Amino acid sequence: SEYLDSSDKSGYLSDLISDVEDKINDTEHDVEIAESKNGVPEGIGAAESRLTIAREKLDEARRVEKPGDAIDLLAFAMERARSAQWWATLSCIGSGTAIPDDVLHDRAGRYYSQSASIVAYADALISEAGGSASLVKSAADDLSRARTELQTGYHAGAIYDSLHAMVQAGTAIELIGIADMDEKVNKSERDAMSAIVSARESGAEPILAVSAYEHAKTLAPSQIDQIVDYGYATMVARTAQSFAGHGNRTAMQETNISESIQRIVQVPVKRKTVNKQPVEQSPETPDLNGYELLAVVAMIYLIRKRYA
Template identity: 45%
Template sequence: MINKILLVIIVVLMSASSIHALEGGVTVPLVADRSTTDGGDEGVLLGATVIVQNGTGHVFVDTSPYTQVDLQGSARLAAMVASDEMGVDQKAYDFYYIIDISSPIIGGPSAGGALTVATIAAMNKWTLKPGVVMTGMINPDGSIGPVGGIPFKLEAAAAKNTSLFLIPEGQSTVTVQKTITTKKGAFEYFNVKEETVDVIELGKKLNVEVKEVGTIQDVVLAFTGNTITKPEINGTVLTSNYLDLLEPLATSMKQEANGIYEGAAASNPQGPLIVQSKDILDRAETMYKDQKYYAATSLYFQAMFNMRTSNWNDGYARAADKEQYLMELVNKVDTQINSSETALESFKSYGVSDVSAIGAAESRIMAARVKLDEARKTNNSDEKIASLAFANERARTAQWWLTLAIPTDKVIPENILKDRAGWYLSQAKSINTYMIELVTESGGHPGGISGSSEDIDNAEREMQRGYYAGAIFDSLQATVKSSTTIGLFGKVDTAKKSEQSRDAAKAAINDARLAGIEPTLAVSAYEWAETMTAPYDQIFQYSYAKMVAETSTVLNSHSVTTNKTPIKPVLPPYVPEALPSPAATATETKSQVPAFEAVTAALAIILVASRLKRN
């Protein structure tokens, strides 16, 4: 009764606004699994009403009784995937999911596919065919994920005159546990045994056609008869403009990394980090020659971090006053972070034009500050030096990203960035919670699964600091990590999924360019994915590239014209770091390491020059 009252209230409220949905929404059957009194399983057919209206990106889930987190997570994911499939901004709509649950059910991920098709139908004013029921998770990339209890669900659907039953691809033959009850006198004995079931054959016995579906497009076609078409992808991703933009940075980093290596190898040729750095530099050289410039810069960064750590460890070992040496390192790194932050704020003073470049810079400055804080808190000298070396190099990459910015005469208002940052952060938290719930239910341990929680923590820090662009892209990274983990549940054809992710990223990048945007951050993630071999890493990077390109397009649609165009920073010149001589005394070594003064001075000169040029 409460659900019916809520539905009436929602429909009345919607009638006063511009509605992009069927009046009263779309009702779709849901099939679930529940426990029986003897410890077995049985299927149960439920119902859900989905309403979509113009709004601000809220997802409302009403169930009676209250259900587990995974059913709510399925609804949120359904809204995200439906918006993505239709090529619309999710934040332009509100989504209502009213689910009638007659009895407690086991989990809720299997409702995801049905909720998604109902959402798409509501957005397009399509009706659903009667007699069609499905079970299957919805994955963030639009694929249908595996579920349990399929035979029990099929039996429940058949009892309600279902004619077509859709199941996830690859699950036409499943193994289930059946409970056999026997009585001996006053006692009942339960015996659980495994049984392999051919679901298609079971469907024939029940007079129901069973069909496998792999994507939400397959589901939409089966439920509505409509086809979701994707535009043909033309053109290349790594364009000459992109390569021309990245090549100077890669060349500069190549020179610097090799210069540092020559000095480090001369003083400590067999040091483990130096030997490792040589291998990384060789791989970077291959990437550079293949014009994989972003991949090369990432490897140069890793090598410089290793060599910086090695050099500073060497300096610490030689220092007469080790506490003073560490204090000087902390101060030098703090100076580097402040220098990068000053350059960022100067660039942003004209407004946020290239949102992805600024977001990348903000994210890296925040990561550097987190590592600096970690270094200050630890008493372990090895950990302290490693954290300081990482913080130093990460802060420098913020300035590198500013040199990749493409300023225009349009900026995105801060209130838009702040609002979007909060929304993307909320989305990331929801998907992360859903992922953790699924991992826990499957018997796994969520800790360290995807690293999305760390990205969420960074996004929250960035929100507090006013780094809204950084918060957006760290939230997106968290969402994609959680989504990739969800999408790899069960038996997955990773090669096929990687190819689909690549095509989706390519399409999103192409759409951004058609909108007049060069999505450098998205293209760099795409390029990085091209060099990877591990399925998770490859799928994650392609998916991140897609989401960054789409988000950049949405954000730039809110940009406004300005009469001020920022001057793009230039690359700071490479100044070799003075390294301690093997024969130097402890006191001499302490005064020589680290030598940041020349680099900091060069950065200051460039910053002052750019300000004079702007004035």
């Protein structure tokens, strides 16, 4: 590699770090320009999310001890910065509706708060009943990034990372006990396409939703990834419709209460033994974990009822 062939390896690595940092700074400027041109929020959000990741990887590259690890991180950071630049440019194609900063700030805060609750409930449920812990972890990573974006003023990025966290946590809940994955994938695809069509009919062009839909269709490595991508496409398309001024309600996670979740609450949960005496917990006498399980179902029911 160029690094191994270099006579000044330390200087080579320093130059790489400078190149990546310059690219990130240039991309930040491009995002500011896109914002000044009223770029569509989802394009701005996608750019801000990727910029945040690029910054994270650049910081990691500065901390790691092995040069090979640093080079890998820098390569990924550069790719994210270039992708962010592309999204910033794409956001300016077509007419954009000016979204007041206070609206973005308010929605970013609300979505982050809603996402944090859903991720917490999903974590409690998966810990108790089993399921896809990897989805919950990925949702927590999205949530952490959204928090960083709120702190740095990347409100659009915080919106779409919060939405992605909602989708992943909601999917983890929905998949508990699901037997027919094919039908779940097909339904998720239909919902996504319907949301995209509705957004377009309202005058919006949901570029990020279409991207997520196409990724699910052609590149998603598993059915779970397809469900997440289609779910994200649905949420983003509804948000695009809302931003276009034609939606009469806030886009929100619409998670079905599956029969499997109901059974988890209705059937007594076997607890760990205490002093060698098995203790069973039923919905009639819930402890903290029982309340958490009930809270999941209650929250999902209220969301469906409110936004139905």
